[in-house]
Amino acid sequence: MGMVSFEEVVSTVVELFRKAETELPEDVLKALKRAYNREENEVARNTLRAIIQNVEASRKLRVPMCQDTGLPIIFVEIGQELCLNFNLRDAIVEGVKRATKEVPLRPNAVHPLTRENPGTNVGMHVPVVTTEIIEGDKLKLTVMPKGAGSENVSALRMLLPSQAGDVERFVLEVVKGAGGKPCPPIVVGVGIGSTFDGAAKLAKKALLRNMTEMDEFELGLLEKVNSLGIGPGGLGGDTTALAVLVEMGHCHTASLPVAVNIQCWANRRASAILR
Amino acid sequence: MPMAEYRLETPVSMEEIRKLNVGDVVYITGTMITARDEAHLRMLEYFERGEEIPFKIEDAVIYHCGPIIVEEGGRYRAISAGPTTSARMDPLAPKVLERVERMVIVGKGGMGEGVVRALRGKGVYLAYTGGAGALAAQAIREVKGVYWEDLGMPEAVWIFEVENFGPCIVGIDAKENSLYREVKNRVEENFKRILSQS
Numbered sequence: 001m002g003m004v005s006f007e008e009v010v011s012t013v014v015e016l017f018r019k020a021e022t023e024l025p026e027d028v029l030k031a032l033k034r035a036y037n038r039e040e041n042e043v044a045r046n047t048l049r050a051i052i053q054n055v056e057a058s059r060k061l062r063v064p065m066c067q068d069t070g071l072p073i074i075f076v077e078i079g080q081e082l083c084l085n086f087n088l089r090d091a092i093v094e095g096v097k098r099a100t101k102e103v104p105l106r107p108n109a110v111h112p113l114t115r116e117n118p119g120t121n122v123g124m125h126v127p128v129v130t131t132e133i134i135e136g137d138k139l140k141l142t143v144m145p146k147g148a149g150s151e152n153v154s155a156l157r158m159l160l161p162s163q164a165g166d167v168e169r170f171v172l173e174v175v176k177g178a179g180g181k182p183c184p185p186i187v188v189g190v191g192i193g194s195t196f197d198g199a200a201k202l203a204k205k206a207l208l209r210n211m212t213e214m215d216e217f218e219l220g221l222l223e224k225v226n227s228l229g230i231g232p233g234g235l236g237g238d239t240t241a242l243a244v245l246v247e248m249g250h251c252h253t254a255s256l257p258v259a260v261n262i263q264c265w266a267n268r269r270a271s272a273i274l275r
Numbered sequence: 276m277p278m279a280e281y282r283l284e285t286p287v288s289m290e291e292i293r294k295l296n297v298g299d300v301v302y303i304t305g306t307m308i309t310a311r312d313e314a315h316l317r318m319l320e321y322f323e324r325g326e327e328i329p330f331k332i333e334d335a336v337i338y339h340c341g342p343i344i345v346e347e348g349g350r351y352r353a354i355s356a357g358p359t360t361s362a363r364m365d366p367l368a369p370k371v372l373e374r375v376e377r378m379v380i381v382g383k384g385g386m387g388e389g390v391v392r393a394l395r396g397k398g399v400y401l402a403y404t405g406g407a408g409a410l411a412a413q414a415i416r417e418v419k420g421v422y423w424e425d426l427g428m429p430e431a432v433w434i435f436e437v438e439n440f441g442p443c444i445v446g447i448d449a450k451e452n453s454l455y456r457e458v459k460n461r462v463e464e465n466f467k468r469i470l471s472q473s
Contacts, residue, residue, distance in 0.1 A: 043298070043444065047404050050442070054407035058355075067343050067355040067408035104354075106343045107428055115313065117427030149360040149384070149405065169470060176466050180384040180455065181360045183405035224469050228462050233405055234384055235444060236458045266406050 004139050004274045006086040006094075012272050013074070013095025016143040018103045020270040021064040024055045027211045028187075028267045031242040035185055044237025048185075051232070051265055066266050069105040070145030072096045072127035075208070079136035082275075089129060092141075096120075096127045105145070130201065142208060142271040150186065150264040153178035156200055159256040167192060167258050168221060174260040175225050175241070180234015183264035185242045187211060188225060191259040194249035203261035206245040208269055218244045232265075242267075282439070286334035287379050295399050295445045297452045302441035303401075306335040306419070306434060307381065309342060311359055313430035315367035317423060322374055329422050330432060333375045339364060339382030341429030343408070344418065351418035353435065355408035358383035361400070369393035381443055385455030391447050400447035402454075403440075414440040 024032075032055070036048040058065035074092055078084075099105055100121045107119040109126045121127070134140075155174045159166055171190055178186070191202030214222065221244040231237025242265065251257060278298045283291055285305025295301065308330060310318070321328045342356035361382030368390050372378060378398035380386075383405035394400060403411065415435045422432040447453045 046442065050404040050407050050410060054357075054404070054410040057413065058409035061409060063409050063412065064343060064355040065409050066406040067341060067357050067411075068359065068406075069343065069355075104343060104345060106341065106355075110427065115430075117430075119427065147406075152360070152363075168473065172466060172469065176462055179459065179462070180402075180405075181362050183383065224473075227469050228465050230458065230462055233402060233444075234458060235402065235446070235454055236461070264406055 004082065004084060006091045008274055009088065009091035009141070010095045010098060012141055012274060013092055013143065014099045014102055016141060016270040016272055017072070017099035017105060017145065020143050020145055020268040021069055021103055021105065022058050022062050024065060024266065025269060028242070029055060031211050032185070032265065035239040035242060039237055039239050041231060041237035043235050044232045044239060047232035047235065048239065064103065064105070066147065067106060068147040068149065069103070069108065070147050070268070071108055072121055073144040073146050074127050074129050075142040075144065075205070076129060076131045077134045077140040078131060079138045080133050081137040082139055092127060092129055093122055097122055137275060139274040140271060141274070142269060144208065144269045147264050147266065150182035150262045153182050154261045156196070156257065156259040158196065159258055161254060161256050163256060168224065170258055171221060171244070171260055172224060172228065174262065175230070176228055178262055179230055182262045183266070184230055184234060185232055185239045185265050187263040187265070187267045188241050188244040189261035189263060190244065190246040191261070192246060192248045193251040194257060195251070196257055198249055199257035199259035200261065202247040202249055203259040206247040207261060207263050207267060209245050211243040211245070211267065214243060214245065218246050221246070285336055287336070289377050292377060292379065292399055292449050295448050297445050297448050297454045299445040300441065301401055301443045301445060302439045303336055303381070303443065304438050304440070305436070307338040307437050307440065308332060308335045309338045309340045309433040309435070311339060311341050311430050312363055312367070313426045314423060314432050315364055315371060317426070319367065319370055330434065332371070333377055336379045336381055338435070339380070342433055344428060344433065351421065353412050353415045353418055353433070355412050356415060356435070357406055357408035357411045358403045360384045361386050365390060372397060385446055385453070388456070391451055391453050391456070394447055394449060395451050396449055399445055399449055401443035402446040403443050411440070414438055
């Protein structure tokens with residue numbers, strides 16, 4: 001039987017946010033560098049160069065690479081043999097509060113209508129915590145600070161079962177509508193199937209995958225997305241997206257939900273396993 | 276036409292604004308004032324009541340930015356301060372532009388045709404690399420002050436003293452040219468072509 005403590009979860013959450021905000025994951029940096037080497041548009045090359053310089057500055061100075069340190073999202077995978085003698089959500093909330101002070105994170109969470117900012121990144125249903133039960137006795141924590149520029153241009157549509165051929169069109173429409181707003185080059189997370197909320201969750205989870213590994217369907221979509229020519233910063237160019245990542249789920253025979261979760265170039269995420 | 280490079284100091288004159296063409300590269304030295312959704316809304320409230328806003332937006336550069344500020348020894352410091360999505364200010368910016376003689380805006384992602392018209396003969400929109408918060412903060416020499424702090428850190432109005440803030444790209448000039456419109460039209464054509472091929 002495993003033993004994980006409250007304090008261990010708190011300090012892990014703080015460290016994961018510090019890492020996610022200041023160190024862009026290797027696969028994302030690799031995709032950016034590859035895009036820079038392939039890009040032929042001069043303005044686009046300059047923008048990609050600035051992004052790569054920014055990533056390096058952030059790592060060196062240990063400051064958040066982007067001032068939008070996102071809304072705190074935490075994916076939790078709990079081994080079914082793990083025994084916890086404390087409230088896990090409370091520990092995660094405490095970790096977010098501490099990370100907000102110590103990293104520091106910009107206080108982004110506000111009341112949806114009054115827009116009042118408590119200053120802690122904690123509020124109703126925030127942090128957003130998704131829990132999944134897995135085999136074994138470990139606790140895996142993954143943080144994903146998600147910026148609003150990209151979240152705001154994400155979309156979901158309930159297609160008809162006869163419209164399977166329109167999935168691609170919908171993805172392209174969402175990317176086209178987003179234009180320069182989400183800080184391209186973007187990462188496109190696509191959830192196909194499941195339910196209304198399930199498709200959105202699949203699209204978000206897709207963003208956690210290694211960006212350098214795509215299947216044929218994803219590569220085909222990526223090529224079309226890049227043919228749009230939006231380019232880095234929306235100023236035109238060959239690089240509109242770094243990756244298209246698709247997750248599928250079975251769905252009701254009468255429905256075909258499709259969710260497109262747009263992510264900015266700063267596909268920030270960090271994981272740790274506790275036992 | 277080849278792209279020109281300019282080093283501008285605030286206050287930026289109307290003559291300098293008129294010289295700028297879309298695609299030109301600009302570096303700014305002087306005062307930048309952050310203003311996002313909430314600051315724009317509050318400015319409009321002041322205008323409606325006929326009150327003066329407590330800072331001067333014409334002589335500075337309006338920066339669509341919600342920085343991360345830390346307090347060290349009683350002084351503020353911006354540690355990450357890149358631009359936010361400017362398009363959110365599309366419905367608000369023209370109403371602010373009505374009240375000023377000239378304006379330089381820095382943001383990211385571009386602005387709509389309403390802003391393009393409102394900037395005619397009056398101002399320019401400059402794009403800085405989105406997400407490059409750590410890089411942008413290196414050009415901020417000093418945080419000189421803050422207004423409307425009750426709006427919260429991202430939405431408050433921060434006064435920055437900057438040195439060679441850039442490179443910024445002229446996205447919209449004072450002659451109703453917009454790089455974003457050009458790209459949008461091309462993207463629309465590409466979209467139709469891609470769909471017709473599949």
